[in-house]
Amino acid sequence: MLIAHIPGALLGLLIGNIIDRNLAIKSWADLRTRLPVRAQPQLNAEQVLFMLLGHLAKSTGRVSAAHIQSARAEMQRLQLSAAAQKRAIAAFTQGKDCALTDLRSALRSHYAADKAEQLLTAGWRIAYAQGLATAKQRRILQRCADWLNYPAASFSRLEAQLMPTRLRPNSAGNELEAALQLLGVTRSTSLAQVKQAYRRKVSVHHPDKLMGAGAPPAQLRAATEKTRALHQAYALVRKHLQG
Structure with a gap:
């Protein structure tokens, strides 16, 4: 009852002083760092794939119409439902601004072993969307292959196999x-x-x-x-x- 009669402002100062003294919180930013972090929603395999495709497309400097067309063709190959396509588009957009390392654990979760080639195949398709793949795109795909323990010989084979005929040296x-x-x-x-x-x-x-x-x-x-x-x-x- 005594506490109930203390004015709200005074009670706030009292509680704030106790928190500050016991937790040594000096600012709102410091308080936010001590609050429990909300768990991020888990990405499914398709979202991880399209985030990587968005990252590869943006690595050239700008996402072109050819990149978007390649991503849509990938949706058709996967026979995604309308809802899944919306999620894929959102993931593609998100991937344009994410760091590749942010995808590492998700890549390993969904594309280890026999599924690695599926991911890299889609990656090479979008890398070749505008012509020859850039050196940066190749480095991105190489890092993914390394994370997934995909053999170097198979990686080179896939790169050559997916190169459009018009770009091959002996075409x-x-x-x-x-x-x-x-x-x-x-x-x-x-x-x-x-x-x-x-x-x-x-x-x-x-x-x-x-x-x-x-x-x-x-x-x-x-x-x-x-x-x-x-x-x-x-x-x-x-x-x-x-x-």
Whole structure:
């Protein structure tokens, strides 16, 4: 009853003094650090995946339309329900601003052992969404692979396997560019001009011209290889222009 008659302000000062003296709390920020932390909701496997995809996309500096399209394609592959898609979109957005290390324990919980490749496959797809993956994206995926104990050889295989055909060193598009460069022509050069350029170069590099001059064997072999390369380049360019 005595306490009930103490004015509220005075009671507050009294309680505050007791707390401050016993807990040594000097500020509101100090008090907040001593309050129990509310447990964060557990992320499911799909949310972890899309957080990583968001992190990979933002690592290029800005999330592009190609990144978003790749993420939506991943939702379709997983056959996510409408509710699950909303959660995936929220996770993708959250992943843009999170640190990769914040995902480490969640990655290990949901993608250990046989599921690691599923995660890395989706990661490489979004890394290749705009073209070649950046060095930063590769480092991010490499760290994930290390955390999940994914073999280095399998990681390299997956990287090469998922690279779009147009970006591969031996793709038809790159072979054509190399052939054009070897002949000294362009895609807009006419077939007659290409043939003329081919004959001119062969006449310069043909090994028959060197044999009479007493050229050493190494030079003859080099000329033979050069002539063979010119033959192949001309055949490829001619096929492209005629097709």
